[in-house]
Amino acid sequence: MKNISLIKKIEYEDDLSKPYPVTFNIDIGYDKAKARSIFNEIKEQSLLAQDILNLGNNSFTIRIPLTNIPKITKILLRYKFNFYGIYVVYDNYLEMKEVEDE
Secondary structure: OOOOOOEEOOOOOOOOOOEEEEEEEEOOOOOHHHHHHHHHHHHHOOOOOOOOOEEOOOEEEEEEEHHHHHHHHHHHHHOOOOEEEEEEEHHHHHHHHHHHHO
16 A cells, blocks of 8 residues: 555636646656756746756656646657656645645
8 A cells, every 4th residue: 555645636726827736657767867858948938836846756746837737748748758647646735735824
């Protein structure tokens, strides 16, 4: 049961510009140089809500507005960067809510 993640269903609100900690599942053996290039392009296009990248073994998480998900997937596809899922991990969502409430 170590590899279980709860996923938050995103309820679309009137304000789609609200940022969420969105996780992208990627290959385990991904190219780190290519990942840096992709992150830099995402940053240059001002698609991030915060200039933070959390990189895992087979995923990365960035805070973005929901409207930017298609733009980021387009960048990933252009770089031929394999990804297998896009979601909000519930733990990350709860952490985001705690920070907002402070």
